[in-house]
């Protein structure tokens with residue numbers, strides 16, 4: 001793993017010498033954020049050693065290096081999910097690569113279903129914590145101690161100061177955000193109404209099929225992590241509608257202006 005990461009990072013440094021401090025993972029339909037990045041270098045996942053192809057619509061499969069204000073950033077326009085049939089090591093390889101490139105602060109974003117009935121489609125949620133419902137963990141297997149500890153602490157998996165920065169950025173721009181708990185499931189089926197009721201009972205506010213593995217791998221390797229969920233739909237059974245990925249992508253596009261402004265302000269503040 002270590003050697004693979006070094007090879008992939010060396011390839012990227014050859015294409016574009018860089019030292020990004022902030023990394024962003026853009027979820028389903030949220031990729032247009034990259035339009036905000038200046039001095040862009042775009043590297044297709046096809047050209048990065050050990051990366052897979054993205055197979056999910058709305059995940060372009062590009063690494064974008066550049067700047068937001070004075071902050072050097074690396075943005076992953078698209079991610080890998082376990083349900084695509086990938087091993088956990090492959091799902092979190094891009095996260096670990098960002099760390100290898102020098103990223104110390106990771107912003108995870110995703111499309112998610114709203115479980116909390118005070119939420120509505122179009123809301124943006126600062127992730128306070130997560131519940132891992134995937135039945136898996138990217139750290140299963142021999143621990144590479146140069147990468148991180150065997151038993152990482154997850155008591156502040158989503159960094160409290162970063163959460164504050166996101167909320168303050170939104171406030172400064174006149175937007176309100178929710179704060180909530182993300183339940184990460186395996187997918188690819190959307191949940192049944194009974195599963196959504198169970199997740200609510202467990203304390204989840206939103207549900208999605210990503211983010212949890214990346215958050216775990218990033219905490220393990222010592223990155224500070226924060227996350228934003230875009231409520232693209234109310235979760236199964238709450239409204240009498242069939243869930244479709246196309247509609248989820250469309251809803252993500254509808255909140256793009258708000259999402260983009262908050263994320264841009266957040267990145268600038270982190271880098272200041």
Ligand SMILES: O=P(O)(O)O[C@@H]1C[C@H](O)[C@@H](CO)O1
Pocket residue numbers: 026027028056079081109110111112187208209210211244245248
């Ligand atoms: O990568 P994210 O978590 O944003 O994508 C969500 C979860 C599934 O991949 C897909 C379902 O519509 O969107």
